[in-house]
Every structure is written in structure tokens, then in C-alpha cells.
Amino acid sequence: MTFLPELLLQILHAVSALVLTSMGLAVTFGMMRVINFAHGEFLMLGGFVMIFAVRAGANFWVAMFIIAPLSLAAFGLVVERLLIRPLYGRILDSMLATWGLSLTLIGLTSTFFGYSQKGLPTPLGSFELFGHGQSYYNVFIIVITFALVIALYAFLRKTTFGLLARGTMQNAQMASAIGVNPHAIYAATFALGAGLAGFAGAVMAPMTGVVPITGLSYITQAFITVITGGANALTGTVAAAALFGLIEQGVNVFGNAVFGQAAMLATAIVLLRLMPAGITGRFFRGSL
Amino acid sequence: MSTAHYAILQKLLLTGATLLLLALPWLVNVAFLVSVNSCDIMGILALSMALVWGTAGIFSFGQSVFFGIGAYVYAIASLNMDGTAIPLLLGILAATLSAAILGYFLFYGRISEMYLAVITLTLSLLFYQLINSLSGPQARIGVVSLGGYNGIPGVPTLSIPGLSDSQLGYVPMYCVSAVALIATYAGLRMLLVTAFGQTIIAIRENEIRAELLGYDSRAYKLAIFSIGAAIAGLAGVLYASWSNFVSPDLFDLAFAGQIIIWAMAGGVGTLAGPVVGCFAIQALTTWLGTKQLTDTNIVLGLIFMLAVLFLPSGILPGLRARLVKAA
Amino acid sequence: MTMEIDPQPLLSTRGLTKRFGGVAAVDGVDFDLTDGELRCLIGPNGAGKSTFFKMLSGQTAPTRGTISFAGRDVMRLEPHQIAQAGIGIKTQVPNVFNGLTVAQNLLVASRRNRHRMPPAEVCDTVMTRLKLNDIALREVGRLSHGERQIVELGLVVATAPRLILLDEPVAGLSDAETERTAHLIRELHSEVAMIVVDHDIPFIRMIAADVTVFHRGRILLQGPCETVLDDQQVRDVYLGRQVVQHHAT
Numbered sequence: 124m125t126f127l128p129e130l131l132l133q134i135l136h137a138v139s140a141l142v143l144t145s146m147g148l149a150v151t152f153g154m155m156r157v158i159n160f161a162h163g164e165f166l167m168l169g170g171f172v173m174i175f176a177v178r179a180g181a182n183f184w185v186a187m188f189i190i191a192p193l194s195l196a197a198f199g200l201v202v203e204r205l206l207i208r209p210l211y212g213r214i215l216d217s218m219l220a221t222w223g224l225s226l227t228l229i230g231l232t233s234t235f236f237g238y239s240q241k242g243l244p245t246p247l248g249s250f251e252l253f254g255h256g257q258s259y260y261n262v263f264i265i266v267i268t269f270a271l272v273i274a275l276y277a278f279l280r281k282t283t284f285g286l287l288a289r290g291t292m293q294n295a296q297m298a299s300a301i302g303v304n305p306h307a308i309y310a311a312t313f314a315l316g317a318g319l320a321g322f323a324g325a326v327m328a329p330m331t332g333v334v335p336i337t338g339l340s341y342i343t344q345a346f347i348t349v350i351t352g353g354a355n356a357l358t359g360t361v362a363a364a365a366l367f368g369l370i371e372q373g374v375n376v377f378g379n380a381v382f383g384q385a386a387m388l389a390t391a392i393v394l395l396r397l398m399p400a401g402i403t404g405r406f407f408r409g410s411l
Numbered sequence: 412m413s414t415a416h417y418a419i420l421q422k423l424l425l426t427g428a429t430l431l432l433l434a435l436p437w438l439v440n441v442a443f444l445v446s447v448n449s450c451d452i453m454g455i456l457a458l459s460m461a462l463v464w465g466t467a468g469i470f471s472f473g474q475s476v477f478f479g480i481g482a483y484v485y486a487i488a489s490l491n492m493d494g495t496a497i498p499l500l501l502g503i504l505a506a507t508l509s510a511a512i513l514g515y516f517l518f519y520g521r522i523s524e525m526y527l528a529v530i531t532l533t534l535s536l537l538f539y540q541l542i543n544s545l546s547g548p549q550a551r552i553g554v555v556s557l558g559g560y561n562g563i564p565g566v567p568t569l570s571i572p573g574l575s576d577s578q579l580g581y582v583p584m585y586c587v588s589a590v591a592l593i594a595t596y597a598g599l600r601m602l603l604v605t606a607f608g609q610t611i612i613a614i615r616e617n618e619i620r621a622e623l624l625g626y627d628s629r630a631y632k633l634a635i636f637s638i639g640a641a642i643a644g645l646a647g648v649l650y651a652s653w654s655n656f657v658s659p660d661l662f663d664l665a666f667a668g669q670i671i672i673w674a675m676a677g678g679v680g681t682l683a684g685p686v687v688g689c690f691a692i693q694a695l696t697t698w699l700g701t702k703q704l705t706d707t708n709i710v711l712g713l714i715f716m717l718a719v720l721f722l723p724s725g726i727l728p729g730l731r732a733r734l735v736k737a738a
Numbered sequence: 739m740t741m742e743i744d745p746q747p748l749l750s751t752r753g754l755t756k757r758f759g760g761v762a763a764v765d766g767v768d769f770d771l772t773d774g775e776l777r778c779l780i781g782p783n784g785a786g787k788s789t790f791f792k793m794l795s796g797q798t799a800p801t802r803g804t805i806s807f808a809g810r811d812v813m814r815l816e817p818h819q820i821a822q823a824g825i826g827i828k829t830q831v832p833n834v835f836n837g838l839t840v841a842q843n844l845l846v847a848s849r850r851n852r853h854r855m856p857p858a859e860v861c862d863t864v865m866t867r868l869k870l871n872d873i874a875l876r877e878v879g880r881l882s883h884g885e886r887q888i889v890e891l892g893l894v895v896a897t898a899p900r901l902i903l904l905d906e907p908v909a910g911l912s913d914a915e916t917e918r919t920a921h922l923i924r925e926l927h928s929e930v931a932m933i934v935v936d937h938d939i940p941f942i943r944m945i946a947a948d949v950t951v952f953h954r955g956r957i958l959l960q961g962p963c964e965t966v967l968d969d970q971q972v973r974d975v976y977l978g979r980q981v982v983q984h985h986a987t
Contacts, residue, residue, distance in 0.1 A: 223713065226665065226715065388537050616837045616838060622817040623827050624897055
């Protein structure tokens with residue numbers, strides 16, 4: 124039974140990766156009802172910023188925790204102003220417009236950075252678990268995701284911004300009546316989502332490398348996770364990610380990776396058939 | 412001009428376009444004809460989007476999936492047997508059946524519009540990854556190796572039933588595609604004036620009221636979704652026949668997106684709009700390809716964003732609004 | 739009146755209840771409507787009449803209780819099945835086909851005519867009866883609110899239902915339009931049973947129906963229009979005074 128701790132580690136890793144790469148999308152979807160189709164490309168750009176910053180001499184951790192997230196947050200502000208704001212409330216249209224952005228970003232990065240994979244070595248080294256080598260970096264991902272979820276929860280629940288953001292999400296007119304500028308809140312929320320994506324991309328970059336189409340491999344799972352999770356950005360995403368991570372890894376043990384994905388989709392469809400508003404839509408109305 | 416005059420203009424343009432399409436083999440060289448052939452095929456795919464999205468109001472990312480299924484089933488079947496008539500039917504049938512099964516879950520589950528879009532999108536992505544991964548010696552159906560991301564080459568062109576050695580040449584193939592496009596368009600126009608067609612439109616206008624009148628909207632939407640898939644499947648079969656090659660690229664997101672761009676650029680509410688959008692964008696993409704100016708994705712992405720921001724109803728409705736004074 | 743009235747109730751509810759969280763919006767209501775009857779449901783805001791109505795139309799699922807129509811249990815039916823059973827519904831906010839013309843709207847409805855009469859004929863009859871011929875080719879989305887209400891009434895009538903549920907049919911209408919609607923309802927009374935929910939007391943007097951008064955999720959009183967509207971308890975309820983409830987039969 125020595126493979127059990129290893130399996131556990133794999134599951135935790137898979138779930139963490141899912142939560143990490145979905146969080147940015149969950150924030151914009153949960154709080155603004157905007158489906159950012161370019162979320163995968165924000166991840167990809169975060170990875171590229173990380174790699175280029177480190178190659179230019181920046182400290183690995185500074186690049187990951189500061190440079191990548193902040194650059195993407197800034198980019199997010201621009202995107203929100205130009206693309207998202209004109210399309211408030213038009214869910215389908217904002218989905219399509221961000222898809223256009225996704226295509227453009229892929230095209231631009233392909234043109235300027237080429238198609239070959241860029242990478243970074245993973246730091247922290249490895250350790251032994253029951254005779255198999257494991258990377259500390261995988262453990263780092265689990266830990267950092269855990270910390271991120273707690274930090275986000277505290278931020279959104281306990282700070283003024285969090286309160287204002289949630290209030291604006293529920294009733295924008297009321298918010299402006301008490302002097303809060305909804306546009307500023309939306310811009311900040313979208314920037315937060317973009318920053319989270321940038322951070323996630325930076326974290327994943329040493330593990331998987333980055334190419335212009337890296338985003339496409341994250342987007343499917345991020346979407347299924349966020350939509351199935353339902354309206355609540357934190358609880359929903361974690362719940363859905365846990366479910367899917369478990370199923371996918373479980374199926375992977377028996378089949379190949381594609382069957383894991385197929386199992387995820389099948390679960391999502393059945394789940395949505397039974398709970399059209401997502402997991403948290405039914406059980407956690409109104410809370411975060 | 413008045414509404415009546417606009418209607419006459421419409422009829423003239425449609426007739427003109429039909430005649431032009433049919434007369435083309437006599438007017439241009441073969442290379443150009445082959446190009447327009449692909450536009451005809453994509454035009455049929457655009458029509459399926461026009462039906463499902465424009466007429467029935469179902470926003471689905473899945474039309475390219477049914478297109479791809481049609482193409483792959485035709486490829487596999489035609490390489491495994493003599494003749495192409497049965498593979499043609501199988502391709503269309505496979506697409507229709509897939510849609511019926513998926514549609515059952517979507518419509519009888521009363522999945523909301525947004526989740527439906529997401530689910531069809533996810534399906535699209537999933538098929539891409541699935542087909543990509545089906546490579547190697549085990550991935551065979553009959554004598555056909557699925558080839559993973561390499562695709563399946565050597566797919567036979569349609570041949571006359573009974574004369575399986577005589578695959579259609581360029582000109583006959585073009586004629587088949589052109590006639591198929593015109594026939595599908597005409598068929599859909601006729602469908603929309605029947606009671607069934609009128610009901611579909613009513614459901615799109617106000618699903619609640621349609622149900623309160625006793626119409627089972629779930630069944631109607633399932634039906635139209637399946638018909639749309641059949642049309643997409645037909646386009647897929649024709650495509651495989653035309654290009655003699657199928658690959659997972661047919662399932663990729665960029666292609667799925669193109670279909671939506673055609674519809675948005677041309678005008679979602681009309682049948683002809685997406686076809687016009689399709690021809691326009693295909694021409695643009697080909698022209699850009701020859702210029703090697705810039706990555707296609709950049710241009711398509713920009714068109715997409717601009718279209719959503721400034722032309723949300725598309726070219727044709729915009730044109731109509733300019734030409735016709737409101738009644 | 740040439741119609742034979744079946745003494746068995748056409749529509750019946752027993753113990754019908756709807757709870758939202760801890761609050762019972764409708765609390766164990768027993769209600770009967772005979773064939774061909776015209777009944778108005780009134781009561782102050784929050785009395786439960788709208789929720790009761792929505793349970794009848796299938797828009798809300800009851801927490802407990804039964805609803806039977808023409809002897810059938812209709813509670814778990816899909817909305818289109820309720821319509822097919824012979825119940826026509828006019829919703830509070832007009833639900834019509836905005837992008838279609840008046841004539842097209844009515845044609846769609848006429849195809850669901852219960853007696854399977856030729857749709858074109860039914861459409862013509864309804865248009866003439868509701869005086870819609872002048873605006874037959876106008877797009878419904880562009881019509882005034884009053885005209886849309888009448889069109890919706892036409893949609894419901896075209897299906898020839900056995901029971902029509904009307905939710906605030908004269909909300910937002912001018913006096914002339916209100917009178918026109920009242921006249922139409924009086925005309926229809928001889929052919930079909932109707933339940934009308936409304937606040938407009940003069941309108942209710944115009945259609946002179948039997949009235950059921952809701953209060954705090956229960957039926958306070960039932961009876962002919964004039965008697966009920968003159969009742970002191972009913973006045974108290976509308977003025978928000980405390981009332982001791984005797985269960986109405």
C-alpha cells in the first residue's frame with residue numbers, strides 16, 4: 124500500500140493546480156458575472172513574464188509574487204476599461220469579446236516569442252517518499268494554494284474593499300447611492316482576477332514550461348470548475364476542484380489522461396443537470 | 412427605400428448570387444473554383460449556425476463538433492468500404508445522433524443559456540484532445556488508422572453511386588457543393604414558413620409564452636438542434652470529400668470560433684447573413700494568407716472584438732437599417 | 739346560458755401550502771371553483787393571493803397540498819402540460835412574442851386550439867372579437883402596454899381553454915381599456931371559467947364576480963362581490979387592522 128501516500132500527494136497536487144489556475148476566473152465570474160475567455164492567456168502571459176523576468180536577472184520569488192501578478196493586474200485594468208466595461212450585463216457578448224482577445228493574444232505572442240517552449244528549472248529540489256522521488260515544488264504548490272485561498276477569504280470577507288466589492292456585486296445602484304463608484308470596483312475586481320491568473324501562471328511556469336498556446340490547456344478545466352462550482356468564487360471553486368481532482372486522478376490510475384478529462388466532463392454535465400446553478404448555487408445562496 | 416422595395420432587392424440579390432454560383436465553372440479557372448468550393452461547404456456550416464442560433468436562439472459552440480464528426484465518420488467509413496453513398500449517410504447520421512443525445516441532456520435538463528454555451532464549448536475542447544490522443548497502432552477502426560494529430564489522409568472524394576471507381580473531379584465536386592448550399596438554404600427558408608418553423612421562432616421570441624400555450628419547447632429545441640447538426644454533418648462530409656483529409660484541427664477552438672465570427676459579422680437574425688459573413692471572412696483570411704503580413708489569429712481576434720463592440724447585430728442587419736426607413 | 743354546469747368542481751385545492759423559509763405565504767388553503775364560474779381573488783399585499791395563483795399556473799411548486807383540475811392531479815405537470823390540460827394563463831407582465839406581428843402571434847396560439855379548429859379561422863375570429871384587425875400587421879414589441887395586454891388575452895382565448903387564470907389583467911391600463919377588458923371578461927364568462935387576481939376594485943365591481951379574500955395566506959371570506967366588499971372585516975384587513983380569522987368554508 125505504499126503507493127497510497129503518493130496517490131494522495133498526486134490528488135492534492137491536482138486539486139491545488141486546479142484551484143490555483145481557476146481562481147482568477149472564479150473571482151471575475153463570481154463577482155462580476157463576466158466570463159473572461161482570455162483567462163488562459165492571462166495565465167500564459169503570467170508565465171512568460173515570470174520567465175523573462177528571471178532570465179533578466181530578477182529574483183525567482185520576487186518575479187513570482189510581485190512582478191508577474193502586478194503586470195497582469197495592470198493589463199487587466201486596461202482590458203476592463205476597453206473591452207469589459209462597454210459590455211456590462213451582456214454575458215454572451217463579453218464572452219465573445221474576451222475570446223477575440225484570447226485569439227489576439229495567442230497571435231501576438233506567437234509572432235513575438237515564437238512557438239518553442241520556454242522554461243525554468245524548478246527550485247527547491249526533491250525528497251524521497253517511500254522509495255519514489257518527489258519534487259518539493261509540488262508540495263510548494265499545494266501549500267501556496269492553501270495559503271492563497273485563506274488570504275483571499277480574509278481579504279474578501281474582512282477588508283473594506285472586500286465588503287464594497289461584494290455589495291456592488293449584489294446591488295450596484297445601491298452602492299453608488301452610498302458614494303461607491305461601481306466602475307472603480309469592477310475595474311479593481313477584474314484586475315484582481317487578472318493578477319491571480321498572472322500569479323498562477325508564474326507558479327505553474329517552472330513545472331510545465333510556457334508556449335503561446337499554454338492557456339488553452341488550462342481553460343477547459345478552469346471553466347468546468349468555475350461553472351460547476353457555482354456563484355461563490357471561493358467555496359464553489361474549491362468544492363468543484365476537489366471533486367474533479369479526485370475523479371480525474373482516480374480515473375487516471377486506470378486509464379489514460381484523456382479518460383480523466385472525459386470523466387470530468389461527464390461528471391460536470393450530470394452535476395449541472397441536477398443542479399443547474401452549480402454546487403454552491405443551491406447550498407450557499409448569498410454567502411461567499 | 413421602402414420595405415417592399417428592400418424585399419425586391421433581396422430577391423434580386425439572392426437570385427443573382429444563385430446564378431453566379433451555378434455559372435462559376437464556366438467563368439473562372441479550376442484553382443479559383445476549388446477555393447470557392449470550400450466557401451460553399453463552409454457556407455453550409457454557417458447555415459447550420461444560422462438555424463440553431465439565429466432562428467432558434469440556441470447559442471452553441473458545438474457546430475464544429477458535428478462538422479468534425481461528419482467528416483471523420485465519412486473518412487473512416489469510405490476507407491473501409493467501396494462506394495461513398497453509405498459513408499455520406501453515416502456521416503450525417505452520426506452527427507445527428509450525437510446532437511440528439513447531447514440535446515436531450517441540455518434541453519430536458521433545462522440548462523440555462525450560458526451553461527449550454529459553456530458545455531458545448533467544453534465538449535468541443537474535449538473532442539479535440541480526444542481525437543488528438545487517438546494515435547498509434549491500437550487506434551484503428553477497420554483498416555483505418557486514426558492517426559491522432561496527424562489525421563487521416565487519402566480520404567476518397569464522393570463518387571457516383573454504383574460507379575465506385577469514378578471519384579468526382581474538381582468541377583463536379585464544386586457543382587455538388589454549390590447545389591447542396593443552395594438546396595439547404597431553400598429548404599430552410601421553406602421550413603421557416605411551416606407551422607413547425609413558426610413555432611421555433613415563437614419559442615425563441617418568448618419560451619415562457621410558448622409553453623403557456625401548450626408547446627413543449629424542449630422537444631422543439633431538441634428537434635431543431637438535431638436538424639442543425641445534420642446540416643453541419645453534411646458540410647463535414649463534403650469537406651472530407653473535398654480535401655481528402657481529416658484532422659483534429661476540425662475540432663479546435665479557433666475553428667469553432669470562426670463559425671461564430673461568420674454569424675456575428677454577417678448578421679445573426681437572418682439565414683443569409685452568416686453565409687455572407689462566411690464568404691467575406693474566408694476571402695479575407697485567404698488574402699491575408701497570401702500576403703504573409705501577420706498571424707491570422709491576430710486579425711480574427713481583432714475582428715471579433717470590434718464586431719462585438721461596434722456591430723453587435725452584424726453587417727446585413729446594419730445595411731438593412733440604413734437602407735430601409737423604419738415602418 | 740346554454741352551457742351545462744358540472745356540479746363537480748372544475749378546480750380544487752386541498753391544504754395547499756407554500757413556505758418560503760419559515761414563512762407560510764399560503765397556508766393550507768382549500769379552494770373550489772365550479773365549471774363556468776368567474777372568481778376574483780383579492781387581498782392586501784402579502785396576503786398570498788399571487789403565490790396561490792402562481793401555484794395554480796405552475797410557476798411555483800407547492801410545499802404541500804393538492805391541486806386537481808377536471809379530476810386530474812395537475813401539481814407535478816410541466817407548464818406546457820398544464821396548458822394542454824385546458825388552463826390558459828395571462829401573466830402579470832405580458833408574455834407575448836415581441837418580434838412577431840399581432841396576426842402571427844395569434845396564429846401561433848390558434849394552432850393550439852383545443853377544438854382543433856382551423857388556425858386561420860380561429861385567428862380571424864379572435865382578432866375581430868378583440869378588435870385587433872387595425873393593428874394586425876404591427877410588431878407586438880412596438881405596441882403600447884394596453885394593446886399588448888389585449889393581444890395576450892387574445893393568445894389565451896385562441897386556445898379555447900376551460901379555465902383562464904388572469905394575473906392583474908388591467909394593470910397599467912387606461913379607464914377606457916379597463917372597461918374594454920371588463921366587457922370582454924363578462925362576454926367570456928359564458929364560455930369559460932375564470933380566476934382573476936387584481937387590486938382594482940372598480941374593475942372587480944365591473945365584472946361583478948364572486949370574490950375570495952385572502953389574508954395572511956388563508957381565505958378570510960368568500961361571497962358575492964358587493965357583500966364581500968361591504969364587509970367590515972374585509973375593510974379592516976385592507977386598512978391593516980387586526981382581524982380575528984374565522985375559517986371560511
